[in-house]
Amino acid sequence: MERQQDGTRSQQAVQKWGGTGFEAEFGGPPARLEHLPWEQSVASVRFEDLAPVSAFAVVPGRRWGPGWWWSATTGRHVIHGSAAMRTQLMTLDRDPEVTGLAGRPVRLLWRDVADERVRSWVPQLFARYADGTGLLADCPSHPADGGDRAQRARVALEVACARVGWSYRRLQPPPAVVAVNLRWLAGYRHPRYQGPPGLWVALAEAFAAPRPLADGAAAVGDPLQVLPVVYHALWSGWLETRLDEPLSERALLCARGDDRGRADIPAASAAGRNEG
Numbered sequence: 001m002e003r004q005q006d007g008t009r010s011q012q013a014v015q016k017w018g019g020t021g022f023e024a025e026f027g028g029p030p031a032r033l034e035h036l037p038w039e040q041s042v043a044s045v046r047f048e049d050l051a052p053v054s055a056f057a058v059v060p061g062r063r064w065g066p067g068w069w070w071s072a073t074t075g076r077h078v079i080h081g082s083a084a085m086r087t088q089l090m091t092l093d094r095d096p097e098v099t100g101l102a103g104r105p106v107r108l109l110w111r112d113v114a115d116e117r118v119r120s121w122v123p124q125l126f127a128r129y130a131d132g133t134g135l136l137a138d139c140p141s142h143p144a145d146g147g148d149r150a151q152r153a154r155v156a157l158e159v160a161c162a163r164v165g166w167s168y169r170r171l172q173p174p175p176a177v178v179a180v181n182l183r184w185l186a187g188y189r190h191p192r193y194q195g196p197p198g199l200w201v202a203l204a205e206a207f208a209a210p211r212p213l214a215d216g217a218a219a220v221g222d223p224l225q226v227l228p229v230v231y232h233a234l235w236s237g238w239l240e241t242r243l244d245e246p247l248s249e250r251a252l253l254c255a256r257g258d259d260r261g262r263a264d265i266p267a268a269s270a271a272g273r274n275e276g
Contacts, residue, residue: 048100056081
């Protein structure tokens with residue numbers, strides 16, 4: 001639904017746009033930047049495989065600096081520049097429709113028809129979806145972050161993305177409870193927490209109907225061995241629960257079923273579900 005709404009807003013932006021075309025700038029051979037028309041770059045460049053086109057700033061005195069997020073989707077690290085961006089990476093990494101992630105892989109340039117000046121913007125985040133489309137996004141901590149320049153860039157990038165069937169969003173932070181729950185589950189995103197296949201069969205039986213987390217885990221075996229697998233299953237979406245409520249031992253969990261209501265036991269995962 002959210003992606004459909006993005007498409008509607010982008011098409012409206014295209015109809016209002018009076019500017020010219022767009023150009024993409026991205027990393028090529030060492031110490032060299034490549035330039036292509038935007039539409040051509042979308043068709044030929046795997047942005048999810050690119051290094052950042054510009055570095056995240058390190059600001060003296062700021063409590064947060066650039067870091068790396070290990071992606072369960074790709075099995076690789078993705079650079080981020082803020083806590084807000086890390087939270088959005090975490091959210092997208094859990095989205096089963098996302099197949100690739102990258103930090104700041106492309107700079108867009110265009111000419112402002114109002115004053116004939118060349119403008120540019122580097123979106124903080126790129127995500128590739130399973131259908132081949134892409135998302136360019138910024139991750140502000142607050143809606144007003146970036147000021148007027150960010151708002152002007154938003155209009156331009158919505159148009160650029162709509163022209164190629166992509167979307168641009170300024171991603172807003174999730175509710176605090178959701179963010180806390182996701183951070184906890186993200187600690188179990190690595191496949192080493194998946195456990196043996198037999199344990200997943202037992203979890204499917206234990207949580208065939210909604211059941212408190214602690215109760216179901218104890219029914220399967222030693223909680224020290226079972227709970228990490230439960231949290232990994234929650235991260236992967238195979239077990240389901242409400243993330244807008246505190247994830248406690250009393251939280252109700254249920255195994256995700258197929259169209260016939262049977263538990264859909266996943267195959268063993270690799271280091272990243274779309275690595276390479």
